[in-house]
Amino acid sequence: GAQKVITDLTTPSQRADALGKLGLCFGIGIIIGSALGGVLSTKFGIFVPTYIGLVGNLINTTIAMVWMPLQAKPKSDHRVTEHSNVFSIREILRLMKFPGVMEVFIVKAFAGLPAGLFLIMFSIISMDFFGLEAVGSGYLMSYFGVLQMVVQGLVVGKLTNHCTEGTLLRLSVFVFAGVGLGMSLMRTVWHYCIIAVPLVFAFSTLGTITDSILTKAVPSSDTGTMLGICASVQPLTRTVGPTIGGVLYKQFGVSSFGYLQLIVNIGLFVYLLKSKIPLREMKSK
Numbered sequence: 001g002a003q004k005v006i007t008d009l010t011t012p013s014q015r016a017d018a019l020g021k022l023g024l025c026f027g028i029g030i031i032i033g034s035a036l037g038g039v040l041s042t043k044f045g046i047f048v049p050t051y052i053g054l055v056g057n058l059i060n061t062t063i064a065m066v067w068m069p070l071q072a073k074p075k076s077d078h079r080v081t082e083h084s085n086v087f088s089i090r091e092i093l094r095l096m097k098f099p100g101v102m103e104v105f106i107v108k109a110f111a112g113l114p115a116g117l118f119l120i121m122f123s124i125i126s127m128d129f130f131g132l133e134a135v136g137s138g139y140l141m142s143y144f145g146v147l148q149m150v151v152q153g154l155v156v157g158k159l160t161n162h163c164t165e166g167t168l169l170r171l172s173v174f175v176f177a178g179v180g181l182g183m184s185l186m187r188t189v190w191h192y193c194i195i196a197v198p199l200v201f202a203f204s205t206l207g208t209i210t211d212s213i214l215t216k217a218v219p220s221s222d223t224g225t226m227l228g229i230c231a232s233v234q235p236l237t238r239t240v241g242p243t244i245g246g247v248l249y250k251q252f253g254v255s256s257f258g259y260l261q262l263i264v265n266i267g268l269f270v271y272l273l274k275s276k277i278p279l280r281e282m283k284s285k
Contacts, residue, residue: 099217110268116234132189152204156204165213173268175198179199184255
């Protein structure tokens, strides 16, 4: 919903920068939530963070349903009626037929999948492979959140002003391949702290740039549906991730995530070099 509002309120040239700054909110949540969750679960029990999360979500729901509609100011001269249905297979196939949409969506879905599997298994890996306790794992996730906040809020926006979106898309895939090589050689938690920097950069850049490209590639009345399709990639990874990630970790170890990341992204990088993806705006002004 927040992404949809951002796409409506910004021009195409400002969209990537604005979507990147939106990530600041999520970064702050990860920082505070991860550190606080680790401390509370250790001192007061594993269910305490759940109770606090429940109360927080009730407050957020009240704000979203009561306060925000009262603050909204509808504009009669800027009204778009959408009849799209994100759950319609026919609708999804229709959007995939727009120039460049299918190619970019393939890259979005597969480039970060191996790293996503690793992050889904991270709570287990941090304790089993790195030997951390709940507090240490929480602090490590907070570190990940700080990196995400800095990259999405400061770095991605600056890059969109100097580089084309096609260049940034290829760069994120190339960095993902390098991250895969690093993950395959990772042995200690300090190695992970180093690898996390390019990992967050690749994740943030890929997500922001692909969302920007895909919303520009479809009519304005379809941006909500397109964002919904884009947002479905992460829940899908979380659905199949524990099963696939568990098999990889148990059978082949942590390095298997890195090798898979390296192979997949080398293939995608070659694919991007050979394919001609039409972009509506090549560079932010």
